[in-house]
Amino acid sequence: MNISVVIPLLNEDESLNELYDWIATVMQSNRFSYEIIFIDDGSTDASWDIISKLSQTHPEVKGIRFLKNYGKSQALHAGFEKAKGDVVITMDADLQDSPEEIPELYNMIVNDKFDMVSGWKKKRYDSVISKNLPSKLFNWAARKTSGVKLHDFNCGLKSYNHEVVKHIDVNGEMHRYIPVLAKNAGFSNIGEKVVQHQARKYGVTKFGIDRFIHGFLDLITIWFLSRFGKRPMHLFGALGGIMLTIGFIFSVYLGIDKMFLNPHGRLITQRPQFYIALTTMIIGTQFFVAGFLGELILRSKPNRNRYTIKNAINLN
Incomplete structure (x- = not known):
């Protein structure tokens, strides 16, 4: 199979039929073998009914339905697990996102390696204040922190070599940082393509300004994980060593001062340096204990239940 198209969605029943027709037209005109995996992230509208009807007449349409809304990262993770292209x-x-971009995105993976x-939505049709400037x-900040030189981390239109999606773990709200996750997994040949951004035709956006606040917090998390995720003792041990050294220096100073320089002065417990030490x-x-606990947790393998699937279509 040439291509797997993974589409997470929440309450997008008005656009699904049109989106399928558009994707199918592009795929057939380029003679791609393909599958379309819709991941219904707990929609409360008719989205799942439309996916079910599409799958009945089009075997390339596959669907996953979550029991509730888990978030885009979990939806992508589920789609990546099932993708065969x-x-x-x-x-x-x-x-x-325009399906017309798919052939070039495919060629950049297959031919340009x-x-x-x-994708980079260089020209956007979003609100300048609520989305463009914060974005x-x-x-x-993401470029400076991660070292991945992309202009648009938030763009949902991306293409991947099959091996990449099978080796990255997308959880929490880390879908914004999939390029960073890929780089940390050893897939460093990351490209960028200017893509067309369409004005929203149906419905309303599911994201508010809070997503950028969460995004910055996730950015700190992924920076920490990329630097110290496999060696937490290097960070916490260094901080613990610095703090212990400061305390030891103050203790030695207090001892020398009391014994030799000012034996008849205040008691050590009456001096602020004692409490600093x-x-x-x-x-x-x-900090040392935190480092040891981090090393122990790192070597354990917790069973993380990311989502519960309610229904599935055409998945082996």
Whole structure:
């Protein structure tokens, strides 16, 4: 199979038939073998009914329905697990991503040998204040922190080599940072393509300004995981060592001062340096304990239940 198209969605019943027809036209005109995997992330409208009807007449349509809304990251993870195509394309279901971009995204993976290609919506049809400016700030911070030189981390239109989606773990709200996850997994040949952005035709956006707040918090998380995710003791041990050293220096100073320089002065417990020494040594010990706990957790394999599937269509 040439291409798997993975489409997470939430309450997009008005656009699904049109989106399918558009994708099918592009695929057939380019003679691709393909599958379309719709992941219904807990929709409360008729989205699942439409997916079910499409699957009855079009065997290339497959569907996963979550029991409730788990989020885009979990939806993508479920789609990646089931994808069989040599190239995996992700896109949104709101018709703002153009399927006409699929052939070039496919060629960049197959012919140009990119591990993944991220879309760049250079010209956007969103609100300048609520989406464009926060998005530019967010992307700037993501580039500086991650070292991945992309202009648009948030673009849902991306293409992947099959091996990439099978080796990355998308959870939480980390779908914004899939290029960073891919880089951390060793897939460093990441490209970018300017793609067409369509104005929303149906419905309303599911994202508000809070997504950028969550995005910055996730950015800190992924920076920490990429730097110290496999060696937490390197961070916490270093911080603990610094704090213990500060406490030890203050303790030595207090001891020398009391014994030799000012034996008849105030008691050690009456001096602020004593509490500085005590506090820093306690904090340093806690950092060391945190580092050891991190190493123990890292070596364990918890069973993480990310989502519960309610229905599935055409999945082996």
